[in-house]
Every structure is written in C-alpha cells, then in structure tokens.
Amino acid sequence: GNSVTQMEGPVTLSEEAFLTINCTYTATGYPSLFWYVQYPGEGLQLLLKATKADDKGSNKGFEATYRKETTSFHLEKGSVQVSDSAVYFCALSDLGYSTLTFGKGTMLLVSP
C-alpha cells in the first residue's frame, strides 16, 4: 500500500534560517505529491504540489522537487519567518484517484 514518512518535529529555527523538512514515500503507481500546511486554529491548506517526476512545486517561498529515483519530496525554504510556524504534512495521491495519504506531520516553530 501507499505510505508517507516525514521527519519528526518539532523543528525549531530562528527567523531567516534555511528550512528543510524531509519526506519520502512508497507507492505502487506514479503518485502526485503534495505539501499541506495547518496554521494554528485553521484547517489544512494546500501549499504546493507536483504531479510528475522532476516537477518542482513552489508557493510562498517554499519549494519541493519530485524525485522519483529517491522517492522523495523534501520541502525547503531559504529564509523562514515567524508566520511560517505551523504543522506541515506531506501527502500523496495515486494517479486517477484523488484520495490523499498523509504523513504524520512536522511542526515548525520559528522564533524572532
């Protein structure tokens, strides 16, 4: 079956630091890959996505590249802000069927 593994948190950074949150996946087909973000007190929001190998998804300064050879989709941001503090979920969806399989989430805490 499908599964997603992401690094455990919390990840604690100072403002303007570089962020990497690792995500690897197992899937039987050729999935689409996603990062969702959950800000405190809010619902899950799609942050970025990539639908095929070597695609790079980007949004709000965050980036992730779909690496089929390493089955990875690591999230990066060059300079984090306090407002980026949230829980980040890596997820996948099998092509043609959009039910999402999520990782456990990684909490990011950014201090001024």
Add this chain to the structure above:
Amino acid sequence: GAGVSQSPRYKVAKRGQDVALRCDPISGHVSLFWYQQALGQGPEFLTYFQNEAQLDKSGLPSDRFFAERPEGSVSTLKIQRTQQEDSAVYLCASSLDGESYEQYFGPGTRLTVT
C-alpha cells in the same frame, strides 16, 4: 466565496452515544472526502463520495461508522455507540471533481468521547 464548513466544531459524547457530524462542501464541488485525524497524527482516509454515490468506504474503521450524502451536497458522518478510540478530529474535504486533486479542507470537528 465560502469554504468548506463543518458543524459542530467541538463535540463531547459519552461512551455509547450516537453522534452526527455535518459537512457543507464548497458549492458545485462534486467530490467529498472524510478523514480522521488522531492527536499527533496525519489525517487518515475514511470515505469518498462523488455526488451522492459513495464510491469508496474502505477507510471506515467499523460498521459503527456510516456516511451519507443523499442530495450530492451536504454530507453527514454518523458514529453509533461511540467508543473512546473514536476521539479524534474529523475532517471533511471537497474538490471540484475526482481528478482535480486539489482538496479544500474544512476546519474539522473535534470529537471527544468520555
């Protein structure tokens, strides 16, 4: 426009009680999903509707869980004879169609079974 809404936002039930959780998807969205999110975990798929048809209910953990979407818009997730292990946040998501991949999530209903 309005996003996905869920009610109630919080529900406390005594063990053995029945509960009903409501989801109002974005107007015009064909697909609707229910997920269960335990504390400290990622959401886990429960069931999927395309219009009024329940196409996948493989994630429902037991026959105490039942979902419906009779007119293809509002959906209700019902849990009968609640147990403590049912305590979780129940998330509803909708998408324009099954192939569009972008799901829009509601704020969730936090169910606590005492």
